[in-house]
Amino acid sequence: MALTHSRLFRGTVAFSLTELRVQLHESTAVVTSLIVQVVLLLFVFILARDLLPVALFGAIVFSMFGLGQRVQNEAAFVRIDHKLNELYMAGPLAPEAYFLGMSLGVLGGYIAPVAVLVGVTLYVVGISATTALVLLFGTSLVWLFASSFGYIVSTLFRDMRTIWPYASIFYNLFGVLPPVFYPLGFWPASLTPVALVLPPSAATALVQSTIGWATLSPGEVALAVGSLLVEGIGVFLFAIYWARRTVREN
Amino acid sequence: MTTEALFARDVRKTYTSRRAPPVEALAGVSMVVHPGERVALLGRNGAGKTTFLKIASTLLRPSGGTVEIFGHDVGSRPDDVRPLIAVVPQEGKPFFHLTPREQVFTYLRARGYDGRSARARTEDALGQMGLQEVADRLSITLSGGQRQRTMVATVIATEAPVLFLDEPTIGMDPFARRAVWESLRTLTKRGSTILLTTHYLDEAEALSQRLYIIERGRVLVDGTAATLKQELGGTLRVSIRGGGRLEAQAKEFGSVLLDDGTLHVITTPERLAELIGLAVREHLTTTVGPVTLEEAFLRVVGRSIDVEE
Numbered sequence: 001m002a003l004t005h006s007r008l009f010r011g012t013v014a015f016s017l018t019e020l021r022v023q024l025h026e027s028t029a030v031v032t033s034l035i036v037q038v039v040l041l042l043f044v045f046i047l048a049r050d051l052l053p054v055a056l057f058g059a060i061v062f063s064m065f066g067l068g069q070r071v072q073n074e075a076a077f078v079r080i081d082h083k084l085n086e087l088y089m090a091g092p093l094a095p096e097a098y099f100l101g102m103s104l105g106v107l108g109g110y111i112a113p114v115a116v117l118v119g120v121t122l123y124v125v126g127i128s129a130t131t132a133l134v135l136l137f138g139t140s141l142v143w144l145f146a147s148s149f150g151y152i153v154s155t156l157f158r159d160m161r162t163i164w165p166y167a168s169i170f171y172n173l174f175g176v177l178p179p180v181f182y183p184l185g186f187w188p189a190s191l192t193p194v195a196l197v198l199p200p201s202a203a204t205a206l207v208q209s210t211i212g213w214a215t216l217s218p219g220e221v222a223l224a225v226g227s228l229l230v231e232g233i234g235v236f237l238f239a240i241y242w243a244r245r246t247v248r249e250n
Numbered sequence: 251m252t253t254e255a256l257f258a259r260d261v262r263k264t265y266t267s268r269r270a271p272p273v274e275a276l277a278g279v280s281m282v283v284h285p286g287e288r289v290a291l292l293g294r295n296g297a298g299k300t301t302f303l304k305i306a307s308t309l310l311r312p313s314g315g316t317v318e319i320f321g322h323d324v325g326s327r328p329d330d331v332r333p334l335i336a337v338v339p340q341e342g343k344p345f346f347h348l349t350p351r352e353q354v355f356t357y358l359r360a361r362g363y364d365g366r367s368a369r370a371r372t373e374d375a376l377g378q379m380g381l382q383e384v385a386d387r388l389s390i391t392l393s394g395g396q397r398q399r400t401m402v403a404t405v406i407a408t409e410a411p412v413l414f415l416d417e418p419t420i421g422m423d424p425f426a427r428r429a430v431w432e433s434l435r436t437l438t439k440r441g442s443t444i445l446l447t448t449h450y451l452d453e454a455e456a457l458s459q460r461l462y463i464i465e466r467g468r469v470l471v472d473g474t475a476a477t478l479k480q481e482l483g484g485t486l487r488v489s490i491r492g493g494g495r496l497e498a499q500a501k502e503f504g505s506v507l508l509d510d511g512t513l514h515v516i517t518t519p520e521r522l523a524e525l526i527g528l529a530v531r532e533h534l535t536t537t538v539g540p541v542t543l544e545e546a547f548l549r550v551v552g553r554s555i556d557v558e559e
Contacts, residue, residue, distance in 0.1 A: 011360045018348070018356035025347035025388060078345075086339035087404065090307040090414070092332050093360045101360075248328070249310050 012097040012104070015088070019074070019105020026109075033070075034113045037062055040181050051182065053125040057135065057207045058181040060121065063114045064139040065175045065200045068146020069167055070106050075099075075154035076163050089247045099243035103147035131210040138203025141232030145199045146174075148232075148239035155246045180204045184214040196224040199231050252321050255412050255443035256283035256306060261315035263301050263467075275301040277467035278315065283445055285320075285411075288438050290458035291447045292547065294555055298467040299447040300340050300416055306445070307337045307414045319412055333361075336410035338401050338418050340447075346390035350381045350400040353389065357404045375407035378433045380426065394421040399430070406433050413437065415446040419453060431457045449555050451543040465551050478546035484516040487545055488525055491535045499528060507548060516541055 023030065037059040044055040079085040088098055121127060127135070153170070157163045178194070178201035179187040187195050195201040202224040208214035209221070216224070263276040276298045283289045291299045304310035306317045308328040316323060322330040344353040354375055358368035376385050379399040389397055398421050405413060415434075419427040427450075434444055434457060448454050454461050455475040463471040471478065479485075484504045490496060493513030500506045503525045504517035517525055522538065529536045547555050 011362065014356065014359040014362075018345075018352075018360060021352055021356065022345050022347045081343070082345065083339040083342040084345065086304075086307075086309055086337055087342055087357070087401070088360065090309055090332060090335055090337040091361055091408075091410075097360075248308060249304070 009094055009097045009100065011093040012101045015093060015097055015101030016104035016108065019102050020108040021105075022074075023106060023109025030109055030113060033066065033110055034059075034063070034117065036066075037117065044181065053121075053211060054183050054208060054213050055181050056117070056121040056125060057131075057211070058204050060114060060117050060135065061139055061142055061200050061204045061207070062175050062180050063110075063117060064143045065146045065180075066171070067103075067106055067110055067143055068148075068150035069171050070110065070150070071103050071147045072150030072154045072163070072167055074106060075102055075151050076157060076160060078102075079154065080158065080160055095243040095247045096240050099148075099151050099239055103151065106147070107143065125211075128210070131207060134206050134210050135203075138206050138228060141228040142199045142203045144232040144236045145228075148235040151239050152235070152242050155242065174198055175200050184208055184216075192220065193223060196220055197227045197231075199228055202227045252318055253285070254282050254318070254320070255285045255287065256281070256317065256319055256445060257321075258282075258302070258306065258317045259315055261302065261305060261317060262313045263298075263305065263310070264313045275467050276305075276312070276315075279464070279467065279469055280315075281462055281469060281472065283412075283443055285443055286438050286441055288434060288444045288446070288457055288459050290454040290461040291445065291464055292449065292451070292454050292461055292543075292555065293447075293464035294449065294551070294553065294557060297464045299464055301467075302464070303337075303414050303416050303445070303447060307335055308332060309337075334411045336405045336408040336413050338405045338413075338415040340416035341420075342401050343397050344389045344400040344404065347388055349386050349388055350376060350392070350396075350403065351385040353400055354404045354407050358407055361408060371407040371409075375403040378406065378429065378436075379403040380429055395423055395426055398422055399426055402430055402433070406437060409437065409440065409442055411441070412443045412445070415444065417447055417449070419448070419450065427453065451547060451555060455543045463547065463550050471550050475543050475546070478543065478550070479541050482516045482541055482545055482549060484518045485541055486517055486519060486522060487539050487541050488515045488517055488522065488529075489513070489537045489539075490515070490529045491537075493529060493532075493534050496528060496532065496534075500525070505549070507545075509548070509554075514545065516545060 041055050041059055044051050089095060153166065178198050180200045184195060184205045196205055205214055205216060206224050209216045258279060258281045261276050261279045265273045265275055279302055291302065293299045301310065305312045306324060308324050308331055316325065319331045319334055324331050344350065351372060354372040355368050358371055376382055379402060381396065381399055381403060384392055384396055389400060402418050419430050438444055460474055462469050482505055490513045492511055494508055494511060497506055497508060497513060500513060500515045503515055503521050507514045515525060526536055
């Protein structure tokens, strides 16, 4: 038997390529992944054209956040409907690799539409080097948080119907309601810390501050950066632990 | 430490829930599967077969007892056990948006096989399961039987030392079932060990070298299909419709069982004519056939395998 991987995270690349193939065969889902963002951008374009730069950056962050929901649905479907987690877990593929591979596969499948959004943003409003760096930092951590959170949530339910309402609640509570598609200044000032703690709006606030649509104090910048780091990395580490913990049912 | 492929001692499992009373799924199951053996777990729905398989394959925590795979304890050393096993889960389905070829190939890659080896094994497994014609169609477009064959192909391609198959031929047509049996026989000739659950009695009889009958979380019988049938005391089953009134007389010819108004008598060829004569004199319809595992199961469990728990 020609085993080629080390034990830690064994099989991550192979399983991410498996998941990538699965996603790419669902090209309709990939193409339609931008529908919500495009509709919201259209509304903004019609109602308040000057907010389009904010909304475009928000759409990029929102798209990366949306990948978490896709991980959640995919992991739940594979486990509940297909029972394929049993096939993979009762084998040498490391549980951590299963989670990480699935997250990376979904990212790979859906990154093209996000790249299109980045291209449109670059063309319409331009992206400075600073903004690009902040965007990369924020969206990476938003993706890490959302994918990890999505995977954890996927393990908590025994049927798909139960999971859908929660998915919708998280999606809207974290991604639509807070100031992601609109300026932080439109959000109640007393609730600014809340927006800076939620990963999507924290990332967006940092981006908005680089393009002049939000003014953040050093403390607020620290809060947004700290929240993104702590929540992104913290939830990711917990998901790594949880992936192994949940291989065996009680 | 044991060198047995599977060694289980007093395995217990009780499912607890805040909303329902505890359910004892396994009440002390012990078994041994030798390297290279094909062993079937037979039992009615809810007997505990899948629970045992899940515990043995590191997917479920037992409430008590131990299971070892080639000497590695599944409870404390699951990472040592997992490379040694492969599982066809009950009601498992391949990724709908992968083709059978992709499913098998990517699974082997995820298990650590290099590309060339994975490709060769994939083609071999697809061939064994008769999936070449649909190998490049997405699984979502395949029939239930074809999907099940894809699952079996995925697992047999691994040639893992121990294979667990939970109802592997469910939904398959008779030809496909025989193809699976043949592949599993070949695998054990090459050294793999197979533990499968089934409630197709003909499958257990045709495929397994040894079988365990499980009922309500307990092993009732450990033996071979042949010995179980021999214990019935005859090689022929005579079924006499409406023969209840002959029960006392029929006992002279062998073991009897009255089921839904029909009297089944297990007897020998030497006494067949005499028994049929008895039924004919009473103007009763009689059918004769060879004893099957079904009669043995009925005798051991007291109910047909198709009767739900």
